[in-house]
Amino acid sequence: MSAGTRPVPAAVRPYQFPEVHHATLPNGLRLVVAPMHRLPIVTALALVDVGAASDPADRDGLVALTARTLDEGTGALDGAELTARFEGMGTAFEAGADWDSTLARVTVTPARLDAAFALFADVLRAPSFPDEDVDRKREERLEDLAQQVAEPRGLADMRFTSALYGGARYGSPAGGSPRSVGGLGATDVRACHARHYGPATTTLILVGDISVDVALRLAEARFGDWRTEATEGVTRAATPSVERQRTVVVAKADAPQSELRIGHVGLPRRHPDHLAVVVMNAILGGLFSSRINLNLRERHAFTYGASSGFDWRRGAGPFVVSTAVKTDVTDRAVQEILREIDAMRAAPPTGDELSLAVDYLAGVFPLRFESTSAVAGAIAGAVVHALPEDWFRSYRDRVRAVSAADVHRVAQAHLDPARLLVLAVGDAAAIEAPLAALAHGTMQVVPATHDFAEPQ
Amino acid sequence: MLQLPIATHALANGLRVVLSEDHATPIVAVNLWYHVGSANEREGRTGFAHLFEHMLFQGSEHVAANEHFELVQRAGGTLNGSTWLDRTNYYETLPSHQLELALWLEADRMGRLLPAMTQEKLDTQRDVVKNERRWSVDNQPYGTWWERLPAICFPPSHPYHHSLIGSMDDLSAASLEDVAEFFRTYYTPDNAVLSIAGDFEPAAALAMVERHFGPIPRGNGHPALRPMDLPPRFGEWRREVVEDDVVAARSFLAFRVPPCGSEPWYALSLLGAVLGSGEGARLPRALVREARLASDAGAFTFDLTKGADLLICDVTGRQGVPLATLLEALVAQVEQVRADGVSEEERARALALLESGWLLQLQSAGHRADKLSQFATYFGDPQRINTELARYQAVTTAQLHAAARQYLGADNRVSLSYVPRVSAEVAA
Numbered sequence: 001m002s003a004g005t006r007p008v009p010a011a012v013r014p015y016q017f018p019e020v021h022h023a024t025l026p027n028g029l030r031l032v033v034a035p036m037h038r039l040p041i042v043t044a045l046a047l048v049d050v051g052a053a054s055d056p057a058d059r060d061g062l063v064a065l066t067a068r069t070l071d072e073g074t075g076a077l078d079g080a081e082l083t084a085r086f087e088g089m090g091t092a093f094e095a096g097a098d099w100d101s102t103l104a105r106v107t108v109t110p111a112r113l114d115a116a117f118a119l120f121a122d123v124l125r126a127p128s129f130p131d132e133d134v135d136r137k138r139e140e141r142l143e144d145l146a147q148q149v150a151e152p153r154g155l156a157d158m159r160f161t162s163a164l165y166g167g168a169r170y171g172s173p174a175g176g177s178p179r180s181v182g183g184l185g186a187t188d189v190r191a192c193h194a195r196h197y198g199p200a201t202t203t204l205i206l207v208g209d210i211s212v213d214v215a216l217r218l219a220e221a222r223f224g225d226w227r228t229e230a231t232e233g234v235t236r237a238a239t240p241s242v243e244r245q246r247t248v249v250v251a252k253a254d255a256p257q258s259e260l261r262i263g264h265v266g267l268p269r270r271h272p273d274h275l276a277v278v279v280m281n282a283i284l285g286g287l288f289s290s291r292i293n294l295n296l297r298e299r300h301a302f303t304y305g306a307s308s309g310f311d312w313r314r315g316a317g318p319f320v321v322s323t324a325v326k327t328d329v330t331d332r333a334v335q336e337i338l339r340e341i342d343a344m345r346a347a348p349p350t351g352d353e354l355s356l357a358v359d360y361l362a363g364v365f366p367l368r369f370e371s372t373s374a375v376a377g378a379i380a381g382a383v384v385h386a387l388p389e390d391w392f393r394s395y396r397d398r399v400r401a402v403s404a405a406d407v408h409r410v411a412q413a414h415l416d417p418a419r420l421l422v423l424a425v426g427d428a429a430a431i432e433a434p435l436a437a438l439a440h441g442t443m444q445v446v447p448a449t450h451d452f453a454e455p456q
Numbered sequence: 457m458l459q460l461p462i463a464t465h466a467l468a469n470g471l472r473v474v475l476s477e478d479h480a481t482p483i484v485a486v487n488l489w490y491h492v493g494s495a496n497e498r499e500g501r502t503g504f505a506h507l508f509e510h511m512l513f514q515g516s517e518h519v520a521a522n523e524h525f526e527l528v529q530r531a532g533g534t535l536n537g538s539t540w541l542d543r544t545n546y547y548e549t550l551p552s553h554q555l556e557l558a559l560w561l562e563a564d565r566m567g568r569l570l571p572a573m574t575q576e577k578l579d580t581q582r583d584v585v586k587n588e589r590r591w592s593v594d595n596q597p598y599g600t601w602w603e604r605l606p607a608i609c610f611p612p613s614h615p616y617h618h619s620l621i622g623s624m625d626d627l628s629a630a631s632l633e634d635v636a637e638f639f640r641t642y643y644t645p646d647n648a649v650l651s652i653a654g655d656f657e658p659a660a661a662l663a664m665v666e667r668h669f670g671p672i673p674r675g676n677g678h679p680a681l682r683p684m685d686l687p688p689r690f691g692e693w694r695r696e697v698v699e700d701d702v703v704a705a706r707s708f709l710a711f712r713v714p715p716c717g718s719e720p721w722y723a724l725s726l727l728g729a730v731l732g733s734g735e736g737a738r739l740p741r742a743l744v745r746e747a748r749l750a751s752d753a754g755a756f757t758f759d760l761t762k763g764a765d766l767l768i769c770d771v772t773g774r775q776g777v778p779l780a781t782l783l784e785a786l787v788a789q790v791e792q793v794r795a796d797g798v799s800e801e802e803r804a805r806a807l808a809l810l811e812s813g814w815l816l817q818l819q820s821a822g823h824r825a826d827k828l829s830q831f832a833t834y835f836g837d838p839q840r841i842n843t844e845l846a847r848y849q850a851v852t853t854a855q856l857h858a859a860a861r862q863y864l865g866a867d868n869r870v871s872l873s874y875v876p877r878v879s880a881e882v883a884a
Binding site: 013092150303 | 532
């Protein structure tokens with residue numbers, strides 16, 4: 001082979017997603033075990049079937065606050081002592097809620113698993129939720145929100161979803177808004193735990209250097225006698241009443257860049273077009289070599305990077321194109337993005353584009369699962385969305401089965417220029433007039449402090 | 457303890473090769489470190505090492521602009537590059553049957569970059585980098601810290617003093633000839649380490665390495681860095697306060713310490729973990745949980761390998777907490793460690809987190825390859841990946857206390873503080 005001759009790939013070596021075993025304890029708690037014996041590490045992940053989309057009306061952020069306050073005490077141990085116990089074992093108790101579920105996780109060496117798992121179970125089953133610690137966690141959430149609003153990217157994300165979904169649950173952050181979080185207290189958190197945490201709503205996922213037998217014994221020992229009346233969360237209505245072309249400028253004086261968010265409501269994870277949409281999005285803006293990134297970054301040098309994505313939830317999450325561009329090219333960047341969305345709908349992708357997306361998604365699959373934590377997270381996602389039993393085994397074949405015609409069809413079905421919201425966080429004095437000239441629907445300029453989800 | 461298998465080789469042109477086999481999953485990582493970073497830049501050309509990193513994705517003799525990205529992704533792989541003060545790295549992780557593609561791509565740009573360079577590509581990437589600067593520095597709350605802090609900690613003539621991402625003026629001044637000169641000087645096989653980790657056959661891999669990298673000629677050497685030796689301590693407490701578009705005060709408190717990888721550095725790195733790694737560390741426990749003055753607190757080393765490193769504490773106040781109160785509380789914690797040392801429990805906690813963090817990272821073939829390149833580049837010894845934890849385990853509480861007394865005193869501090877623009881007068 002001479003210099004310049006591209007190498008030919010060697011024979012493909014087989015890859016199998018770790019074998020997944022299922023069991024159910026007599027009290028209803030589901031157990032999933034995936035042995036991976038490469039390194040002495042085990043991840044224990046508890047998935048509780050309640051997410052932010054199930055927050056009670058006017059209690060946005062409650063499910064997330066409950067998750068974040070779990071490790072503030074159990075039995076005789078207070079929060080500081082719990083932290084010290086976990087960290088002394090080289091791990092941390094991590095818990096949080098996303099839109100559809102609550103996840104709690106520890107990762108330890110097998111030698112420390114018994115002790116860490118016992119503590120993990122105590123924290124999940126009998127958290128004490130001291131008043132003052134719930135208050136502190138609520139204050140910390142408010143501090144986080146203030147930091148996020150001061151940061152152009154965080155501000156753009158928040159204002160985009162609130163403008164898109166309005167007063168529907170997806171319109172305010174999963175962790176709640178300043179107004180809703182301010183009203184939460186220890187009584188709410190205890191009630192949320194009592195209502196939703198229990199064997200009927202929990203799936204325990206153990207991944208790593210552990211056998212199925214040991215996993216069963218551990219689960220039985222620490223969760224076998226768990227009895228509660230817990231019920232799963234009920235998803236609140238997710239879609240807004242009206243979508244139409246709109247342009248919104250969130251004014252941030254003298255900003256050197258405009259943070260852009262362009263998109264509309266997407267589709268739920270369990271939609272039959274899911275995989276074809278993933279491939280379509282890879283071509284549009286999901287990959288470095290995607291149309292939007294190559295156009296905005298490499299052809300026009302408007303940005304450091306531009307991407308698009310669908311947020312996959314039980315309800316219809318957003319489709320959004322995100323980028324940050326130099327102030328004086330804001331309107332041209334918007335125009336290019338709108339043009340790429342139109343082009344995606346106008347014709348099927350080329351063979352090269354399709355094969356790049358499909359080969360990447362199929363080929364990168366094993367790379368996504370190098371760690372116990374990543375495998376546990378993937379299994380949790382399969383549980384949340386009730387994916388078919390063979391999902392991981394057949395994933396690559398199903399990706400490869402997506403055709404150019406499929407991509408074209410789903411682009412027409414799920415990209416809709418008539419509904420696109422264009423939002424820019426930037427120097428209004430410089431970008432308002434050029435954006436207005438694009439005449440993309442109604443034009444609104446609002447201050448950075450304005451919150452769409454709250455009364456105007 | 458975990459022992460990774462390691463084999464080292466050197467090509468006739470000086471390229472060092474490090475191999476670590478692991479056949480558990482059909483994945484292989486390729487990692488190339490060039491021993492050149494922003495410290496090697498000349499005056500008036502700051503940001504060049506990083507700008508050059510972008511140019512390395514603009515094609516080479518047999519690869520079109522951005523095609524490197526496309527070919528690796530088409531092969532089912534991931535890739536990127538990064539620049540630091542001391543080094544630049546480039547890496548790919550791919551399904552193992554695609555190993556040769558990554559080696560060929562890296563070799564084509566090491567051996568044959570210049571035929572593909574054009575003024576248009578340079579102009580485009582210069583604008584991309586300027587946008588990166590706006591995105592990560594200028595339009596970010598506190599975003600200037602990582603150029604302001606080194607600027608205070610190192611004198612103007614020092615290679616670590618200037619901005620890694622560069623000034624807008626210097627970026628504008630970069631020419632195509634600068635690209636060529638930088639490439640010929642530093643991107644040579646004798647200034648690089650190539651590591652391969654994961655699922656591969658060593659004999660076959662070495663044959664591929666020899667085939668693609670072997671013909672590339674050795675470089676002509678490169679200029680020595682400007683002197684990097686500094687007194688062991690700052691000798692005073694230097695303070696800077698910056699007004700910014702932020703909602704709460706934030707302080708960075710830096711101490712000059714011996715360089716990364718030196719014997720005393722391990723005690724200082726572990727001391728950083730005692731102070732700031734995990735929620736149970738000193739600073740988060742005292743300032744966030746107990747005093748409720750801060751929303752966030754941590755400590756870490758900057759990992760500079762030449763002359764001196766920095767141990768940095770950073771703490772973000774809650775809204776309305778005055779800078780003086782925040783900084784005073786931070787310094788009180790530092791003084792307490794200097795006076796009383798740390799407990800055996802604190803040492804054990806920090807060490808346990810460090811050990812498991814190390815193990816978790818080594819799950820990734822890409823990370824294993826990166827660490828091998830790092831240890832080979834900085835210390836000439838990739839085997840240190842297997843002995844690194846023992847260096848931390850050997851640190852005693854007495855050594856932690858001694859390190860705190862020696863390096864964390866008032867004669868060795870730099871504080872860089874950010875305050876909300878409106879309350880700057882009150883804070884000063």
